[in-house]
Amino acid sequence: YDICFRGRRNRGSVGATLHGENKESRIHEIKRKPTNGSVLRPGMVLLKKFLSHDEQVEIVKVCRELGVGLGGFYLPLNPNGTPMQLRMMCLGRNWNPVTHKxxxxxxxxxxxxPSIPNNFSELVTRAIQEAQSLTKKKYRACNEKEVLPSMTPDICIVNFYRNSGKLGLHQDRDESKESLRKGLPVVSFSVGDSAYFLYGDERNAKKANSVALNSGDVLIFGGKSRHVFHGVPAIFPNSAPKELMKDSCLSPGRLNLTFRQF
Incomplete structure (x- = not known):
């Protein structure tokens, strides 16, 4: 399954952009800006616009190349046999949505x-460090690594949602007992269209909190929030940054990468 427009490839698009008319603005963007982040609850942090334009283009490029190859994107099934409303690809380890193993x-x-690309893992590490820094500022007396532990990802589940895609409230509890006991976080990258994200302590959408996840946002939940119920009830069509769509050739929809440590 190709997540990009047919007949158009995004290979080299990062370099082409950097050497085009927007070279100067891109260079300034690559320099890491202060993150506009917020602690949603203990162990759960949202980093707004954490991923730069060029990092997002590179993520699309790599996912597209892996996605059309062996072990790439496919249409997964729910445990009841009905197709899920997304395309999926696993990196590092395969996750079976039917058996939850x-x-x-x-x-x-x-x-x-396929293996998790090194540059993806580096982004995860940097995001966790930023989230821990925000946690330290929020809870001054705490040990930030106890509230939000560090982790080294060996699993990445890549989902591509079209405009009608959605994912019901659920918990991520299929990792090892040790990983779950330690509260090792899930790190989620959003690229493309924005999504309506729900989270809460119960599998009840009416009682859940909500937040918009936009392109470039990173959401992290671990520690006491590791078992939070969460889901994506809706995608906002045509909400992706136009420049991103142009430079990446990403098809309309939302690309979501969730990293974990087994």
Missing amino acids: YGKMRPFDRTIP
Whole structure:
């Protein structure tokens, strides 16, 4: 499954942009800006516009190239056999949405998931460090690494939602007992169209809190928030930055990467 427009490839688009008319503005953007972040609850931090334009273009490029190859994007099924309203690809380890178990290969085609690119892992590490810094400022007397632990991702689930895509309230509880006990965080990257994100302590949408996740945002939840119920009830069509869509050739929709440590 190709997440980009057919017949158009985004290879080299980052370099082309940097050497085009917007070279100067891109150089300034690459220099890390202070993050506009907020602690939503203990262990849950939202980093607004954390991913730069060029980082997002690179994420699309890499996911597109991996997604059209072996172990790439496919249409997953729910436990009841109905198709999910998204396309999925796993990196590092395969996650089976029917059995809710991880494995070394994808059962239906016996392909081995591609590895997590190093630059993705570096972004995750940087995001966690920024979230821990915000946590320290919010709870001055706390040990920020106890409220929001560090982790090294060995799993990445990549979902691509079209305009009608959605994902019901659920918990991420399929990682190892040790990972869950330590509250090792889930780190979520949003690229493309914005999403309506729900989160709460119960599987009840009416009682859940909500926040908009826009392109470039990073959401992290670990520690006491590791088992929070969360879901995406709606995508906001055509809300992605126009320049991102042009430079990446991403099809209309939302690309979401969630990193975890098994």
